[in-house]
Amino acid sequence: MIDEIGKAALALLEQQKIPMDQCVGVGIGVPGTVDRKQGIVRYSNNIGWEDVDVVKEMEAHLPIPIYIANDADCAALGETIAGAGRDYQDVIMLTLGTGVGGGIILDGSIYEGKGIGGSELGHMVIVENGEQCTCGRKGCLEAYVSATALIRDARKSIGKELTPEEIFSMAREDEVLKEIVDSYIRRLGVGIVNIVNIFRPQLVLLGGRIAAQGEVLTKPLSESMMQSCFGKNRSEIPELRVASLGNEAGIVGAAGLI
Numbered sequence: 255m256i257d258e259i260g261k262a263a264l265a266l267l268e269q270q271k272i273p274m275d276q277c278v279g280v281g282i283g284v285p286g287t288v289d290r291k292q293g294i295v296r297y298s299n300n301i302g303w304e305d306v307d308v309v310k311e312m313e314a315h316l317p318i319p320i321y322i323a324n325d326a327d328c329a330a331l332g333e334t335i336a337g338a339g340r341d342y343q344d345v346i347m348l349t350l351g352t353g354v355g356g357g358i359i360l361d362g363s364i365y366e367g368k369g370i371g372g373s374e375l376g377h378m379v380i381v382e383n384g385e386q387c388t389c390g391r392k393g394c395l396e397a398y399v400s401a402t403a404l405i406r407d408a409r410k411s412i413g414k415e416l417t418p419e420e421i422f423s424m425a426r427e428d429e430v431l432k433e434i435v436d437s438y439i440r441r442l443g444v445g446i447v448n449i450v451n452i453f454r455p456q457l458v459l460l461g462g463r464i465a466a467q468g469e470v471l472t473k474p475l476s477e478s479m480m481q482s483c484f485g486k487n488r489s490e491i492p493e494l495r496v497a498s499l500g501n502e503a504g505i506v507g508a509a510g511l512i
């Protein structure tokens with residue numbers, strides 16, 4: 255995989271007639287647990303990597319400084335640099351896709367803690383002994399508000415495999431699906447309020463496939479922040495927006511690592 259990416263990058267440089275000495279560095283976003291200092295991906299569930307020395311292997315193709323970070327962190331950074339979060343310095347982004355990715359940007363930079371494996375916002379437990387999560391715990395936010403979880407809940411209730419888009423659209427007329435969507439939004443609200451109570455960012459961003467639902471999500475979620483965040487109207491309630499860069503967010507953010 256690294257070979258393919260390296261070759262594609264070199265081909266792109268050649269096609270654009272950009273010499274290597276004009277490149278200041280390479281930024282790479284990778285799903286999974288990333289050791290940024292060592293340049294190693296410790297573990298990636300999605301692509302089946304364990305202790306892959308990404309920086310060292312990529313240097314064989316691109317002999318310039320290389321930086322890596324978790325892809326959800328890169329997406330949050332990209333949105334803060336050039337997307338829906340560009341007017342803010344403290345931004346938290348939740349990516350609602352197959353799983354739930356979390357990215358924390360504080361003072362304009364990725365915050366991941368000093369130890370490896372932090373900022374996994376999708377793996378905060380919101381229901382004790384709840385649904386099984388892929389991480390091994392039960393009741394994580396991801397086990398309720400990922401696209402996978404929404405599809406599962408619909409299947410359980412109506413015995414049919416629907417896409418998230420179909421579920422949201424049919425929920426306008428179907429009582430059972432409406433309750434599933436309402437409960438999805440309530441749980442997402444619990445997760446967002448928890449995050450706000452800890453970090454109190456200026457902006458919460460929603461990305462990923464489900465965020466495309468727009469106001470259907472942001473309106474009730476803004477209300478639940480107003481009603482449930484600590485301090486309520488005596489505190490500062492963050493803005494809530496849908497991310498604007500799509501897949502580009504991770505690319506912009508990875509470049510921002512340099």
Ligand SMILES: [Zn+2]
Nearest residue numbers: 377387389394
């Ligand atoms: Zn989990």
